[in-house]
Amino acid sequence: MGTVQHSLFPYLDECLSTPLTEREKHLVKILELIQIEKFVPVTANRQWLGRPIKEREAIARAFVAKAVLNYQHTSSLRNALLSTPNLRVICGFTKRGDVVSESTFSRAFAEYAEVGLGGIVHDFLVEENLGTELIGHISRDATAIVGREKPAKKIKAVKVARKKGRPAKDEIREPAEPKRLDVQRGQTAEEAIAGLPVVCDRGIKKNAKGYTETWNGFKLHLDVNDFGVPISALLTSASVHDSQAAIPLMKLTSGKVTYCYDLMDAAYDAAQIWDQSRELGHVPIIDKNPRGKEVVPMAPHEAVRYNERTAAERCNSRLKEEFGGRSVMVRGADKVMLHLMFGVLALSADQLLKVAGC
Secondary structure, eight states: OHHIIIIIHHHHHHHSSSOOOHHHHHHHHHHHHHOGGGGOOOOHHHHHTSOOHHHHHHHHHHHHHHHHTTOSSHHHHHHHHHHOHHHHHHHTOOSGGGSOOHHHHHHHHHHHHHHTHHHHHHHHHHHHHHTTSEEEEEEEEEEEEEOSSOOOOOOOOOOOOOOOSSOOTTOOOOOOOOOHHHHHHTSOHHHHHHTSOOSOEEEEEEOTTSOEEEEEEEEEEEEEOTTSOEEEEEEEETTSOGGGGHHHHHHHHHTTOEEEEEEEOGGGOOHHHHHHHHHTTOEEEEOOOOTTSOOOOOOHHHHHHHGGGHHHHHHHHHHHHHSSTTOOOOOSHHHHHHHHHHHHHHHHHHHHHHHHTO
16 A cells, blocks of 8 residues: 555556546555456457457456445446546546447456356455454354345245154154254355355345344345454345354355454354354354243353444445445346445455555
8 A cells, every 4th residue: 555655646646637536546545455457357259359358357447446436337337437537547448438338347247247256356355464364253244135136936845744753663754854054064165155045035034123124135144354344255045044154154254264253143043053163163152042031141251242243234334335235236146246246345445444544
C-alpha cells in the first residue's frame, strides 16, 4: 500500500485529466490488493478466436469495481465505465471505445463462473495475508440469499416404514441410513461440499424478532475471523440446515489458517460438530439448543468469547448492504456464487485495509 500511495497515485494523477476522488483511490487499493487479473483463465479457443486476454482482465477488474461501488446491474456498471474516464482507466479500458458490450460482460462472467474464479482469488488473498497468522476466533453463520429463478420441485423419496421392536429370528433388516453429519466426519472438505445440494429452493427461518420468514433461493455460509474478514464461503440450497455446512467449512478453514476457537449459534449444536472441532484442535463454543429442556448457561469466560460471534453477523450485513449481496441478478448456483464471491473479495480487501490502517 505504501507503493500504491507514494508511486501509483501520483502517476495516475499525472495521466488522468481529473484527480482521483477518495472513492476511486479506495477502489485502486482494493484492486491492487486482490490482483484478480493474475488469475483470469486463458483457454486455447480464446488465444486463436476469442477476445484478447487484456480485455478479459479489464472485465474481471470491472466486476470487482461493480461490487465495491455496489452497482445493481451490469448495465449500470457499463454506463459508469462509459461516462467516467477515471473508472475506465482504473479497470483497464484505455479509451471509451474499448468498453465491451453487455453480452461480452455476460460471456466473460459465465467463463469465470465455470472455473470458480472468485474462490480461487479469495483463497490466494487469505493465504497471502492471513496464512501465517494465528487467529483467535472463527465465527460461523449462514445468511439467506434471494434468487431470481423458480425453486426446484422437491421429489419426496418413498420411505419404507421400519418394523418396531427386535428383529425375529433369521430376519435380516437393512441398516438405517447414516446421518449426513456422520458421513461428513469421514470425508474431505471437497467430498462433503460435493454432497450438499445447491439448487434453488425454498428456505424458512425465524428472524431476530422471532417471526418466521421464507424465501426462494440459496444460503451463503461464511467463516469469519475476529476482524470481520471472510476466510471461507460455501453456497447451498436455501433448505439446507445451517449445521449441514459446519463440518465442511471447519475442514476448509483449517486448511487455510490456524485458529483456536469455533463460535457458533444454537443451530450448530450437534455432537458431531463438537467432536469435529475438538478433533481439529479447536475449542468449540456453541450456544446450546434447549430442545424442550433446561439449558446450563455458558461459563462467564465462554460467554465473553461467544460475543465475538457478532463479527459474522456484521460481515453478512455488510455483504448485503454494501457489496451487492442483495442484488443477485443471475441464475444458476455457479453464477450466483461468483456474484457473491466478487462481493466477498471486495469485503475481504476492505477489511484488510482497515486493519492495516490504509
